[in-house]
Amino acid sequence: MLGLAAVVAACGAGPAFAGPSGDGALDAAVAAFWAASTDDEIAAATAAVLATDPGIEAIWGRLRAGRAYARDVPTGRRLLARENRDGVEHGYVLRVPEGYDPAARYPVIVYLHGGVSRPKREDGTWWRREERLARDDAIVVAPASWDESLWWQDSQIENLAGLLDDLKRVYNVDENRVHLIGISDGATGAFYHAMKATTPWATFLPLNGHPVVLANPASDVDGAMHVTNLRNKPLFVVNGGRDPLYPVASVLPFMRLFQQAGVFLDFRPQPEAGHDVSWWDDEKPAMDAFMREQARRPLPSRLSWETERTDRYNRAHWLVITELGAVAGEPDLDAHNTVLDQTSGLPLGINMIGQMVDGSGLRVLEVGPDSMASAAGMVNEDTIVEVAGTAAPTVEDLRQALIGFAPGQRIPMVVQRGGERIDVMLDYPAEAAPRGRQAFPHTLAPGRVELDQQRNTVTAYTRGVRRFTLLISPEQFDFTQPISVVVNGVTAFDGMVEPDVATLLRWAATDQDRTAMYGAELHIEVPPAP
Structure with a gap:
């Protein structure tokens, strides 16, 4: 290759x-x-x-x-390979539109395949029905993973970053429309990269995967998982209700955790699907729209990043965490690392529903005994005609109302029974909360920084971080005015910042990104809070 x-x-x-x-x-x-x-x-x-x-x-x-890109570059399907720094070769399939125009910036879609526990393959057959991935409007990449270089290991962070850099040197890539899609093990990989290496990606689309794989010691995962790192990019998640490996019911507690942590999440359960892509043609327009609408913000005004190390996994865009350790007076930022065991507590009880043909609402086919629904007075064959103020609700309306439903909350509904409209209140008693358990193990004490930038003022809150560095771009900050950094309520820096050409070149070489370049580094020591 x-x-x-x-x-x-x-x-x-x-x-x-x-x-x-x-x-x-x-x-x-x-x-x-x-x-x-x-x-x-x-x-x-x-x-x-x-x-x-x-x-x-x-x-x-x-x-x-940036570069002036050549027109006479290879297009179509190619089987290629690149080497990591340790000399291990990683193959990938590259598909470039036949009508590639170097004057246009092209989105890139990277597809991560499943079945990574197998030995290494070098024939480009790691993705089934790969031909359906080809597009005229984007460059498509299907890299390889195997039992000695899993998607959730450092080797693949290096591989995917290097692969993107190689592409940028030859093809005119739109740096803010680089998307990561994974299926099965590849979906687990997408969750991993979202939590460990967010900077180059615009969106993550994990399909038929499960974050819990990253919590299993047997999975040989490099690094610890931090849920709040998912806040930085939007997720589009699909799981099948009849999937024998990762059914919707087992994934839903993690989706609820992510939503409670402030993650931008579009979760699309497929009730009748197994561990397959039978839903692909139906969901592809929504996936395309999601990627089209969710461009990366190269210099986001808000960032949240947590890491257990400073030699890797310690950067998100213009934030680099450089030293870990507690500081007096720091706030106790919620780790958002507890999932609820849905087999405990009071069940919802709306066990089976069907969409009414006339679009008037949802028919409840089965109400579970000793459940929230039965306690609200719902019975089999009720028709839900209103959910939380939304008339003629769809399955999606009900899903959105329920995905963040938590102990102590109530959802008003209207059901129709025998021609009569009846108000019911779905009540989640606080004392009926399911038991919680740790989502991801943390053997090393992590540190987190949350940033909010408004013009030349940065407000930061930290936990377990002694020092961090801000990469300052003149497209985000005004270098002719003082810059102020307030950490945990205390001013840590207030002054002028001088641009530096060597710094600009170093980060330009690192990122290969025309849309996010940094003219200075601002090193911040976290002061003790009173």
């Missing part, structure tokens, strides 16, 4: 610079910088740019413009 580096070589010394003109030496140095791929090449190219002694304005515009 051949890697994309060979394509760069075949197209010439590297893509020409596509930015402001007027300084030939700087233009040539920036072109070489964008063409560099190895650590040594990047170091040499960075030194060459710095040797021209450019001002921040001159270099910024050139980096922001």
